[in-house]
Amino acid sequence: MSATSNTVATGFFRKIWLVAHRVLTVISIALLFSMMLLTCVDVVARYAFNSPVKGAFELTEILLASLIFAALPLTTKAGEHIKVEFLENIKNTTVNTLLDRFSAFVMCATFCIFSIELWKHASKLGQRGTVTNSLEIPISGVGYFAAISSALCALVALAFMVRPTPPTFDD
DSSP: OOHHHHHHHHHHHHHHHHHHHHHHHHHHHHHHHHHHHHHHHHHHHHHHSSOOOTTHHHHHHHHHHHHHHHHHHHHHHHTOSOOOOTTTTOOOHHHHHHHHHHHHHHHHHHHHHHHHHHHHHHHHHHHHTOBOTTTOOBOHHHHHHHHHHHHHHHHHHHHHHHSSSOOOOOO
C-alpha cells in the first residue's frame, strides 16, 4: 500500500470514527440524562405522591446497560480501561510495542467473541419474544446494541494492534 492510499484510508477511517464518536457521545449523554430524570421523577413521585413510576427499575436497567455499551467504544479508543501493568519497568521500546500489540490482539479477540455471543443471545431473545416483566419492553434490542458496540470495540482494538501508535481521531 502506498503512502497516498494509506493517507486516504486513514482519512476515511478518521471520518467514520468522528461520526461514530459524536453519535455515541450524544447517545451516552441522552441515556445518562434519561436515567437522572427518571430517578428524580420516581423519587419525587414515590415520596410526595406515594405513587412511584411504574417500571422505573426496568427502565433504569435498560438505560444503564445501554449506557455502558454506548460508552465502551469511547473508553476503548481513549485507552481508559483499567490496566494492570505487570511489566511497566521494561525500558525496551520494542518489547513495549510488542506487549501493546499483544494486549490489543487479546482485546480484539475478546470483543469479537463478545460481539458474536451477544448477537446470538439477542437473536434468541428476539425469536422467543422475551420482554421485561412489568412494562413488557422487548429486550433483544439492547442485546443487538451491545453486540454492535462490542464489534466497534474490536475494530478500535484492531487499530491499536495494526499500528504501534494508532492515529488520533480526536479533532
